[in-house]
Amino acid sequence: xxxxxxxxxxxxxxxxxxxxxxxxxxxxxxxxxxxxxxxxxxxxxxxxxxxxxxxxxxxxxxxxxxxxxxxxxxxxxxxxxxxxxxxxxxxxxxxxxxxxxxxxxxxxxxxxxxxxxxxxxxxxxxxxxxxxxxxxxxxxxxxxxxxxxxxxxxxxxxxxxxxxxxxxxxxxxxxxxxxxxxxxxxxxxxxxxxxxxxxxxxxxxxxxxxxxxxxxxxxxxxxxxxxxxxxxxxxxxxxxxxxxxxxxxxxxxxxxxxxxxxxxxxxxxxxxxxxxxxxxxxxxxxxxxxxxxxxxxxxxxxxxxxxxxxxxxxxxxxxxxxxxxxxxxxxxxxxxxxxxxxxxxx
Amino acid sequence: xxxxxxxxxxxxxxxxxxxxxxxxxxxxxxxxxxxxxxxxxxxxxxxxxxxxxxxxxxxxxxxxxxxxxxxxxxxxxxxxxxxxxxxxxxxxxxxxxxxxxxxxxxxxxxxxxxxxxxxxxxxxxxxxxxxxxxxxxxxxxxxxxxxxxxxxxxxxxxxxxxxxxxxxxxxxxxxxxxxxxxxxxxxxxxxxxxxxxxxxxxxxxxxxxxxxxxxxxxxxxxxxxxxxxxxxxxxxxxxxxxxxxxxxxxxxxxxxxxxxxxxxxxxxxxxxxxxxxxxxxxxxxxxxxxxxxxxxxxxxxxxxxxxxxxxxxxxxxxxxxxxxxxxxxxxxxxxxxxxxxxxxxx
Numbered sequence: 001x002x003x004x005x006x007x008x009x010x011x012x013x014x015x016x017x018x019x020x021x022x023x024x025x026x027x028x029x030x031x032x033x034x035x036x037x038x039x040x041x042x043x044x045x046x047x048x049x050x051x052x053x054x055x056x057x058x059x060x061x062x063x064x065x066x067x068x069x070x071x072x073x074x075x076x077x078x079x080x081x082x083x084x085x086x087x088x089x090x091x092x093x094x095x096x097x098x099x100x101x102x103x104x105x106x107x108x109x110x111x112x113x114x115x116x117x118x119x120x121x122x123x124x125x126x127x128x129x130x131x132x133x134x135x136x137x138x139x140x141x142x143x144x145x146x147x148x149x150x151x152x153x154x155x156x157x158x159x160x161x162x163x164x165x166x167x168x169x170x171x172x173x174x175x176x177x178x179x180x181x182x183x184x185x186x187x188x189x190x191x192x193x194x195x196x197x198x199x200x201x202x203x204x205x206x207x208x209x210x211x212x213x214x215x216x217x218x219x220x221x222x223x224x225x226x227x228x229x230x231x232x233x234x235x236x237x238x239x240x241x242x243x244x245x246x247x248x249x250x251x252x253x254x255x256x257x258x259x260x261x262x263x264x265x266x267x268x269x270x271x272x273x274x275x276x277x278x279x280x281x282x283x284x285x286x287x288x289x290x291x292x293x294x295x296x297x298x299x300x301x302x303x304x305x306x307x308x309x310x311x312x313x314x315x316x317x318x319x320x321x322x323x324x325x326x327x328x329x330x331x332x333x334x335x336x337x338x339x340x341x342x343x344x345x346x
Numbered sequence: 347x348x349x350x351x352x353x354x355x356x357x358x359x360x361x362x363x364x365x366x367x368x369x370x371x372x373x374x375x376x377x378x379x380x381x382x383x384x385x386x387x388x389x390x391x392x393x394x395x396x397x398x399x400x401x402x403x404x405x406x407x408x409x410x411x412x413x414x415x416x417x418x419x420x421x422x423x424x425x426x427x428x429x430x431x432x433x434x435x436x437x438x439x440x441x442x443x444x445x446x447x448x449x450x451x452x453x454x455x456x457x458x459x460x461x462x463x464x465x466x467x468x469x470x471x472x473x474x475x476x477x478x479x480x481x482x483x484x485x486x487x488x489x490x491x492x493x494x495x496x497x498x499x500x501x502x503x504x505x506x507x508x509x510x511x512x513x514x515x516x517x518x519x520x521x522x523x524x525x526x527x528x529x530x531x532x533x534x535x536x537x538x539x540x541x542x543x544x545x546x547x548x549x550x551x552x553x554x555x556x557x558x559x560x561x562x563x564x565x566x567x568x569x570x571x572x573x574x575x576x577x578x579x580x581x582x583x584x585x586x587x588x589x590x591x592x593x594x595x596x597x598x599x600x601x602x603x604x605x606x607x608x609x610x611x612x613x614x615x616x617x618x619x620x621x622x623x624x625x626x627x628x629x630x631x632x633x634x635x636x637x638x639x640x641x642x643x644x645x646x647x648x649x650x651x652x653x654x655x656x657x658x659x660x661x662x663x664x665x666x667x668x669x670x671x672x673x674x675x676x677x678x679x680x681x682x683x684x685x686x687x688x689x690x691x692x
Contacts, residue, residue: 058652069652180631275621276631285526285622298650306404306415306642
């Protein structure tokens with residue numbers, strides 16, 4: 001950890017950030033193809049009329065993945081949109097550059113969670129920042145899977161500074177939240193944005209939330225460009241080890257029509273979050289982004305049912321009462337007992 | 347038509363508006379149950395903690411309707427949200443009242459279009475207004491069905507004033523538009539909002555659109571409360587005669603897996619419109635509305651497929667090239683020839 005590089009980004013910053021997210025895309029796609037063993041990613045390169053482009057990779061009808069997309073993009077323009085300028089006023093009037101990778105995987109088996117990852121880097125005039133994260137959305141959850149996903153990402157954050165995970169974990173719960181359902185999207189993971197070397201760790205919109213309060217207590221922490229680059233790299237590289245073991249543990253669970261229907265119903269929530277609340281998706285759709293790449297995050301099939309309620313005592317109820325509420329997964333000792341009662345610990 | 351009642355609403359205005367939308371809900375539900383012949387609406391009454399309530403009616407797994415919802419609500423509060431105040435600044439600081447009925451039907455057979463209707467009445471301090479409309483979203487369209495739906499609504503508008511349909515038809519095309527797809531939601535119908543007796547007929551957000559331009563050319567038209575009440579009534583009562591004959595004509599069309607899959611894919615567009623662009627839906631979800639009633643508009647099942655393209659020369663292509671673009675259905679003589687080529691005229 002150093003505070004030496006706060007301020008200007010180092011030489012070749014854009015090239016290095018681009019190379020990082022490209023290599024993450026490659027590494028993750030290779031890992032996913034290996035575990036799937038049946039389907040492969042189909043790649044499509046595209047250009048953005050206003051500047052830049054990307055390569056989208058999609059897998060369909062695999063052994064594990066019903067559908068999965070891993071995007072890379074590198075885009076630039078003359079002025080950032082107002083929604084970002086309001087968060088980063090220093091960027092106003094400056095040309096900008098952004099590169100990132102994003103991924104959503106929708107497995108077939110309802111015992112394997114849906115998962116999302118995104119890491120991105122921005123430069124705009126005098127400012128630059130890193131953002132991103134990963135979050136897990138189970139249908140039939142296991143506490144041990146949740147703990148594994150969180151621990152793996154915690155270790156990655158800790159490799160930069162042990163303070164970070166304390167903020168990025170609740171930030172994730174608060175960002176991936178469906179206010180109209182009073183539910184988290186899933187069991188969370190990590191999320192951070194506008195990490196710009198200023199020392200201010202929380203830059204989200206929930207000024208009274210847990211992430212903001214913890215960040216206030218901790219105070220400033222000057223992480224320079226190199227630290228934050230290492231953070232994005234460490235978190236990105238933590239993805240496969242955080243997720244592949246969950247697939248391996250659950251891929252042979254048998255399931256029937258009931259589990260399938262519940263999965264499709266819960267996928268409806270994923271659609272609702274992405275289209276109603278996700279700032280990146282809405283911004284992209286409303287400002288002439290590449291629609292097909294943006295909406296690669298949507299599930300291949302989803303359903304809605306008016307007034308659906310889970311039955312008390314079922315695993316479906318466990319999902320909605322425990323696993324879609326913000327939880328202190330590492331420290332709340334009551335969780336293990338509850339989950340064991342539902343055969344949902346390990 | 348009169349301009350006598352411009353200004354204050356008549357005595358019992360709220361009760362009359364409420365009775366109108368309640369009777370529309372009843373009439374429409376009865377008509378739909380009759381044509382379905384198999385399933386019936388299940389009713390649920392609810393209260394809104396901040397004031398008012400409603401009754402939601404849902405039909406599932408019918409002979410015709412895979413899912414359909416018809417809502418009634420009567421709600422009130424101390425101050426309208428900013429998104430409405432910015433359109434109606436006179437309402438600022440005043441308590442408000444709103445009542446309306448809204449409906450979306452998702453038929454099973456891909457040859458029967460999805461359809462939406464909504465009529466509503468607002469009062470807030472010195473202002474009151476009517477709004478609403480109906481629009482049709484076919485999957486395997488027929489020009490004759492489209493013409494019938496439009497003609498029936500045109501007649502209803504004409505019964506108040508023949509100018510109205512010239513504005514409300516393009517307003518519908520412009521409102522039910524997916525910018526991120528460059529597509530209309532379907533073949534349109536009618537849409538109007540903020541009809542407040544001021545004489546200004548177009549109050550939408552597309553200041554340079556066709557509806558705005560036609561309204562400018564026409565100039566002001568003073569329709570009073572009674573005229574606008576009659577308009578909402580006439581349009582609401584036009585719904586069953588605009589839609590039932592389409593069902594009767596298409597219900598026996600056989601379809602297979604290809605048509606079903608295309609219907610599910612296109613239903614994804616319906617979800618996209620409602621969650622990304624529909625002001626009512628977004629407003630409701632972001633301001634503590636009754637989520638289950640708001641999202642009754644979503645289809646029971648929908649799918650997404652990355653990079654899906656229709657095959658040239660197919661009826662699926664006809665939908666996306668002709669029927670999801672704004673068209674002058676009554677006057678464009680080329681449409682009949684195109685549709686006949688696709689066996690999609692009658």
